[in-house]
Each structure stands twice: as structure tokens, then as C-alpha cells.
Amino acid sequence: xxxxxxxxxxxxxxxxxxxxxxxxxxxxxxxxxxxxxxxxxxxxxxxxxxxxxxxxxxxxxxxxxxxxxxxxxxxxxxxxxxxxxxxxxxxxxxxxxxxxxxxxxxxxxxxxxxxxxxxxxxxxxxxxxxxxxxxxxxxxxxxxxxxxxxxxxxxxxxxxxxxxxxxxxxxxxxxxxxxxxxxxxxxxxxxxxxxxxxxxxxxxxxxxxxxxxxxxxxxxxxxxxxxxxxxxxxxxxxxxxxxxxxxxxxxxxxxxxxxxxxxxxxxxxxxxxxxxxxxxxxxxxxxxxxxxxxxxxxxxxxxxxxxxxxxxxxxxxxxxxxxxxxxxxxxxxxxxx
Ligand code: TRP
Numbered sequence: 001x002x003x004x005x006x007x008x009x010x011x012x013x014x015x016x017x018x019x020x021x022x023x024x025x026x027x028x029x030x031x032x033x034x035x036x037x038x039x040x041x042x043x044x045x046x047x048x049x050x051x052x053x054x055x056x057x058x059x060x061x062x063x064x065x066x067x068x069x070x071x072x073x074x075x076x077x078x079x080x081x082x083x084x085x086x087x088x089x090x091x092x093x094x095x096x097x098x099x100x101x102x103x104x105x106x107x108x109x110x111x112x113x114x115x116x117x118x119x120x121x122x123x124x125x126x127x128x129x130x131x132x133x134x135x136x137x138x139x140x141x142x143x144x145x146x147x148x149x150x151x152x153x154x155x156x157x158x159x160x161x162x163x164x165x166x167x168x169x170x171x172x173x174x175x176x177x178x179x180x181x182x183x184x185x186x187x188x189x190x191x192x193x194x195x196x197x198x199x200x201x202x203x204x205x206x207x208x209x210x211x212x213x214x215x216x217x218x219x220x221x222x223x224x225x226x227x228x229x230x231x232x233x234x235x236x237x238x239x240x241x242x243x244x245x246x247x248x249x250x251x252x253x254x255x256x257x258x259x260x261x262x263x264x265x266x267x268x269x270x271x272x273x274x275x276x277x278x279x280x281x282x283x284x285x286x287x288x289x290x291x292x293x294x295x296x297x298x299x300x301x302x303x304x305x306x307x308x309x310x311x312x313x314x315x316x317x318x319x320x321x322x323x324x325x326x327x328x329x330x331x332x333x334x335x336x337x
Contacts, residue, residue: 004033004184005146007040007080007137010057011048014064015207016280017192017200020248023068025186026150036076036144036312037065039305042087043080043136046129062301064210067291072304080140082309085316090132090139092323096168097135105134106157138162141181143316148184159183173326190248193241195224211291214281221277222270231268242272249279 006026014023026037041058048054058079070077080086102108108131112122129136134157141149141162149159159181166178191199194206201207208220224242229235237243237259247255258275261267294301324330 001032001034002147003036003145004029004148004150005036005038005141005144005181006150007038007043007140008061008065009040010044010054010061012057012202013060013207014210015200015202016210016248016284017194017207019068019210020190020192021152023065025189027069029150029184029186030070030075033148034076035074036078036146037070038077038083038140038308038312039079040137040140041079041081043133046127046133059295059298059301060211062305063291063294066294066301066304067211067287072308076308076312077305078308078312079305082306083143083312083316085313085320086136086139086143088320089143089316089323090136092327093135093138093142093165093169094132096172097138097165101161101164102131102134105161106154107133134158134161135165138165142166142178143319144312145179145315145319146181147179149181150184150186153185156183156185169323175326177323177326192248193244195220197225197241208280210284211288213288214285217281217284218277221273221280224273224276226269229269232265234265235262235267235272237262240272242269242276246272246276246279249276249283254279 004026008022026035029035030037039058039062041054044054044057048057062077062079065077066072108126111126111130115122115124137158138161141159142165149155149162151159160183163180163182166180169178170176170180194200194204195208196204196206198204198206208217212220224245226240226242240262243258243262246258250258258272262272321330
């Protein structure tokens with residue numbers, strides 16, 4: 001089986017955009033690949049400097065993926081920070097990474113550009129963790145012989161950089177030491193509209209969190225912006241965010257029936273929202289229950305992640321050994337195994 005690997009940065013609360021855009025497709029993929037999914041906690045450190053907050057994000061994101069159906073028995077699930085070989089590999093890779101390559105990273109360039117526009121020092125607010133972010137990410141990927149890396153479009157450049165760095169290592173030692181990975185952007189993934197109609201995103205503040213209590217979920221859904229059409233007016237389902245969201249949570253019969261009510265007139269936005277709430281809550285209730293019981297037992301989550309890390313390290317140690325031998329860090333040629 002080919003290997004699929006991805007990192008999950010614990011920097012915020014999961015929302016239904018993450019659920020349809022990342023979690024569901026990644027879990028679907030894990031049926032066809034040997035999947036290795038990890039919590040990229042050291043990556044999060046670049047932006048989350050408050051220990052309580054970081055701890056909470058790590059727990060909640062882990063519990064969230066587990067609640068959504070990640071099976072740690074069949075899928076390798078671990079924390080990046082529990083696999084110290086990652087950081088050994090990052091050091092090795094740094095020696096093969098031209099600084100110019102890092103200068104070209106979109107995320108870094110965007111910050112520099114903003115600084116220049118504000119007439120600030122170009123590197124204001126840039127820490128070295130952010131600058132070398134692609135190297136750490138390359139280590140995550142290359143350590144586990146990943147074939148494909150499912151990511152959002154914004155991360156494809158980082159995966160390409162990992163491939164470039166791997167090729168530079170292989171070229172220098174004239175061996176296929178590191179597998180060349182490929183990004184997988186799942187095209188069919190739904191764009192989830194947010195409460196205000198723009199794409200649902202933490203940075204727009206328009207999200208519906210995955211695990212809010214029922215009452216709050218209802219309140220949020222009632223807040224979805226609508227036009228000023230009155231109750232009696234016939235409405236167009238396809239230009240309605242309520243309907244776009246509804247499609248993600250309902251059967252085709254339900255969709256046809258709601259679409260018919262839109263077109264017939266006589267249904268106000270409040271009523272459409274009630275129907276949306278019903279199906280969203282139907283899907284999210286069991287997830288919320290699993291999430292709540294996991295969160296109430298952080299030791300259990302810790303245990304799952306540690307046992308994943310143990311298995312991950314067996315693979316990781318092998319990669320490091322292979323590299324150290326090729327690089328010339330081992331005096332003694334070990335009997336490969
Ligand atoms: N950079 C990714 C993000 O922001 C998270 C990540 C870290 C990652 N390491 C990775 C993704 C390795 C894929 C593979 O979403």
C-alpha cells in the first residue's frame with residue numbers, strides 16, 4: 001500500500017469547513033492508503049506562544065479527529081513532538097536547503113511584502129521557525145517515506161520544496177535515500193460557505209465550530225446572513241448559503257424537498273434555517289458526544305497518541321539510521337535491518 005501522510009496544525013478550534021475540507025477527505029483516503037496523520041504541534045509553536053492555549057488546541061484537535069472517526073488502530077496517529085527523529089532529519093535537511101528556496105516560500109514572502117508596504121523592517125515579526133517552516137515540514141514528510149501528502153492548495157508549495165530537498169539529498173549521495181513525495185489536492189472537496197457567505201475560515205470569523213453545544217449551534221445557524229426576501233416570495237435555492245450548507249448534511253430527497261419549498265414561496269428564511277439546523281445537528285450530535293467524552297479523559301487521548309508515536313518511531317529510526325550511514329555519521333556499518 002502506498003503511504004499517505006499529513007500534518008494537522010493545532011492552532012484553532014475545528015469547524016465544519018475543516019470537517020468537509022480536510023477531515024472527511026483524509027479519513028476517506030485512509031481506506032486506500034497506509035495513512036500517517038500527526039498533530040504538528042511544533043509547527044503550531046511558531047504562532048501559539050501561550051502554553052494553556054497550545055495544550056488545549058492539541059487536545060481538542062486530537063479529540064476532534066478521533067471523534068470524527070479516525071481509527072488509531074488502522075491509522076498511525078501521533079504527535080510530531082513525540083517523534084524526535086523529525087528534528088534530527090530537519091537538521092540534516094537544512095544542510096541541503098538553499099536559503100534562496102526558503103526566501104521564495106509564499107507564507108514568508110507575504111509577510112515580507114506586508115512589512116515593506118507598511119515601511120517596516122522587511123523581516124519584522126518573522127521568527128526563524130517561520131522562516132524554516134518548510135524544512136521542518138519536509139522532515140515530517142520524508143521521515144515516513146510518504147508517497148502522497150493530502151493538503152490544501154496553500155500547502156502545495158511546501159510539499160514541492162520537500163520534494164526538491166529530497167532530490168538534492170539523493171543526488172549528492174547518488175542513492176534513493178528519500179522517497180520523493182507528491183502533494184494531493186482533493187479537487188472534489190466542497191467549499192463550505194461561512195455564516196456571512198464568504199468561504200468558511202477562521203480568519204474571517206464566520207465559522208460554525210464542529211463541537212458547539214446544540215443551543216449555540218442553533219443560534220449560529222440563525223445568524224446566517226440572508227437577503228430581504230419576504231416569506232411569501234419564491235426563492236432560489238442555488239444562490240442561498242442556507243441551501244449550500246444544507247446540501248452537505250442531507251440526502252438527495254431532503255434536498256429536492258427543500259428546494260421545492262424554496263421555489264414554491266411561503267417559506268421564510270427562519271423556517272429554512274430550522275430545517276438546516278435539524279440536519280446539521282443530526283450529523284454532529286454523535287460526533288459531539290464522542291468529542292465530549294474524549295475531552296473529559298485527556299489521559300486516554302495521551303495514551304492513544306503515545307502508542308501511535310511508539311509505532312511511528314520504529315519507522316523514523318530506520319530512516320535516520322539509513323541516512324546517517326549514507327552521510328558518514330556512523331563509523332561502523334551496521335547490519336541493515
Ligand atoms: N503546514 C501544514 C498546515 O499548515 C501542517 C503540516 C505540518 C503538514 N507538517 C506537515 C502538512 C506535513 C502535511 C505534511 O496545514
